[in-house]
Amino acid sequence: MVWLVCCIVAVMLIISCDCGKKKSYPIQAKSERGIITDRNGIVLVTNDSVMLSDSAGTVIARSYPHPIAAQLIGHLGEAAQIDIDDDEDYSLGDIIGKTGVEKYYDKILRGERGVPGKNLKLTIDYELQKFGEELMEGLDGSIVAIEPSTGEVLCMVSSPTYNPRLLSGDSTSSNLLSLQQDSLMPLYNRSVMGLYPPGGVFKAAQGLVFLQEDIISAQTRYPCERGFENDELNIWCHGHSSPLTLAEALGTDCNGYFCHGHLDMMDNGKYEMVQKALEKWRDYIVSLGFGYKLGIDLPNEKRGLIPNASFYDKACKGQWSGSTIINNALGQGEVLATPLQLANLSATIANRGYYRIPHVVKEIQGGTIDAKYAVVKYTKVSRNAYEAIINGMQLSATRGTCRALSKLPIESCGVSGTATLKGNDHSVFIGFAPIHNPRIAVAVYVVNGVREAKYAAPIGGLVMEKFLKK
Secondary structure: OHHHHHHHHHHHHHHHOOOOOOOOOOOOOOOOOOOEEOOOOOEEEEEEEEEOOOOOOEEEEEEOOOOOOHHHHOOEEEOOHHHHHHOOOOOOOOEEEOOHHHHHOHHHHHOEOOEOOOOEEEOOOHHHHHHHHHHOOOOEEEEEEEEOOOOEEEEEEEEOOOOHHHHOOOOHHHHHHHHHHOOOOOOOOHHHHOOEOOHHHHHHHHHHHHHHOOOOOOOOOEOOOOEEEEOOEEEEOOOOOOOEOHHHHHHHOOHHHHHHHHHHHHOOHHHOOHHHHHHHHHHHHHHOOOOOOOOOOOOOOOOOEOOOHHHHHHHOOOOOOOOOOHHHHHOOOOOEEOHHHHHHHHHHHHOOOEEEOOEOEEEEOOEOOOHHHHOEEEOOOOHHHHHHHHHHHHHHHHHOOOHHHHHOOOOOEEEEEEEEEOOEEEEEEEEEEOOOOOOEEEEEEEEOOOOOOOOHHHHHHHHHHHHHHO
8 A cells, every 4th residue: 555655645746746848938929030141241130940748839039140230139038918018019927028129129120920020131230240249349339330321220339248058948038137137237238228428529510519609610729727716717738739620629528628618608699599500510519429329220319418508597597608518519518429429430531421220130030121221411511611521530540549441551530539427537539531422330338438549440440441452
């Protein structure tokens, strides 16, 4: 009798044991997910199929032959109640895109029941993306490179990053939790979500406005004796020749020049009052791609901040002047931008006055990308003004703060700067190459990068060289 009881217990234990059973994965309620490649057809994301027992069907686990661009590509996850509430096409147990391209193009990648999802070809260049991630290893910041003529994003690096393979397979849940709790925020796409003071590179945009409004000409000279002084204002600047032209001011990243230009616009009688002068300035800056979302095909893009007169009327109770907001002239103050917006500024200068909305998908299998990405967006600044700014960026590249570019085997130009946030200096760069018929425009932002020449400009130069010279 005891022997019989033991046998029954043993059988029950075997039946209840997971041994020998196939792994229970979340159900993929649709069909095989589309493959994602780079612009040259290199497969970045594909599928691993695992057959389930009973009637569960097939689950699709993502596979990463070339594990790059983790934040841009994004990851999958089980549909949460909030996803189901937002979209009646989702059901409990569905595996859907949660971030990045996987989320933005989820309906295209998922397909319909029994019909495979469509493949996507990205605008990203695998070799350039991989190289950019290597350059940024151990740093906090972003690299964004754009093809000026098309708006196609050639690389989008957000550092620190993570290996996308961590979010596919048995350990996805625990790995995701670990990444979410990481103080370095590797899941955070700094390129489209990071809001930073643009610093010295914003002076290129300032120069465009001043030229267009006839506040200055390309030959206008302003003094700068290691800084700018006006009444109680005292803004530091490093040593260089004085007075300077616009090109020389861009080449040396002069603070004094742009402080003078800013006050000459804000206090100009033709605008009647400082509020109207600021609104005129803001209209130009917004036309350059700042202050609002650009509309890239990625979720969670941030708009940045370009303050208007109402902002200061409220903040300063109506008591403010050009001097109050003078830090905006230096890309500091209340001005905030994403690295994507800075790269778009570079592309706009390269095109001498227009841009196309940046995007990361080049082709959709059997379909077309959104028509908005082919639309040309013209700024409110004339081509002549852009040529004057480019002259300054050339000077910067040959013997100014971006002179590291002079060592490259390509004719390039750029402008660098330092942005200060919470007492720390960040290194910033925008540039493009070749100067004529440009093929790549770049923005580099290195948080805590000491000063402008330390990291950003050399990194930007290497990215341009890698793309153009392989």
